[in-house]
Amino acid sequence: AQTVTQSQPEMSVQEAETVTLSCTYDTSESDYYLFWYKQPPSRQMILVIRQEAYKQQNATENRFSVNFQKAAKSFSLKISDSQLGDAAMYFCAYRTRTGNQFYFGTGTSLTVIP
Amino acid sequence: KAGVTQTPRYLIKTRGQQVTLSCSPISGHRSVSWYQQTPGQGLQFLFEYFSETQRNKGNFPGRFSGRQFSNSRSEMNVSTLELGDSALYLCASSLDGRENEKLFFGSGTQLSVL
Numbered sequence: 001a002q003t004v005t006q007s008q009p010e011m012s013v014q015e016a017e018t019v020t021l022s023c024t025y026d027t028s029e030s031d032y033y034l035f036w037y038k039q040p041p042s043r044q045m046i047l048v049i050r051q052e053a054y055k056q057q058n059a060t061e062n063r064f065s066v067n068f069q070k071a072a073k074s075f076s077l078k079i080s081d082s083q084l085g086d087a088a089m090y091f092c093a094y095r096t097r098t099g100n101q102f103y104f105g106t107g108t109s110l111t112v113i114p
Numbered sequence: 115k116a117g118v119t120q121t122p123r124y125l126i127k128t129r130g131q132q133v134t135l136s137c138s139p140i141s142g143h144r145s146v147s148w149y150q151q152t153p154g155q156g157l158q159f160l161f162e163y164f165s166e167t168q169r170n171k172g173n174f175p176g177r178f179s180g181r182q183f184s185n186s187r188s189e190m191n192v193s194t195l196e197l198g199d200s201a202l203y204l205c206a207s208s209l210d211g212r213e214n215e216k217l218f219f220g221s222g223t224q225l226s227v228l
Contacts, residue, residue, distance in 0.1 A: 043202065045219035091156060100145055100211035101170050104157035
């Protein structure tokens with residue numbers, strides 16, 4: 001069974017600094033998708049970044065980038081130049097190529113300190 | 115284009131009652147998925163509906179059921195409520211539930227069981 005683990009329940013970062021959120025997963029599949037979602041107080045989940053397992057190049061989206069280590073089953077999110085609006089709960093998620101079912105971690109609550 | 119709409123936003127019920135939650139997907143989206151979010155457990159997949167048929171189901175008891183109508187709107191029902199059913203219930207929609215499609219979430223229904 002697929003499991004996603006986020007070992008950091010809470011993280012904090014100074015505004016304009018860089019922070020890295022950790023995520024590991026367990027799967028026996030070789031092809032899959034990985035995601036980072038952000039959930040602000042409004043509760044609506046927002047896609048931050050997506051990585052396809054067959055792509056070796058790490059995905060980037062503006063200030064957000066990932067470090068995808070397939071052999072280690074690790075998928076960390078780096079937020080550069082942190083902004084107050086980045087404060088939210090961040091969820092790491094896994095999706096198989098077949099079957100529209102996502103497996104989520106327990107989340108990391110990120111605080112941005114002005 | 116309107117986003118995913120979930121009603122009601124908040125609901126308070128007592129043990130033993132039943133509840134129905136509603137989700138209206140983005141216009142044109144045919145796949146609707148439901149997730150239960152609890153602190154410390156993250157998001158757990160309940161089920162997915164596509165073209166009025168349940169296509170995937172998570173590991174929840176039979177008290178949790180759902181359906182989808184011809185206009186793709188979906189309802190989720192929980193019977194004989196238990197205290198542990200208190201959670202945020204999130205609905206997500208996508209065009210066809212295919213692997214390369216983006217998932218759009220609603221703001222959820224916060225259910226409290228007393």
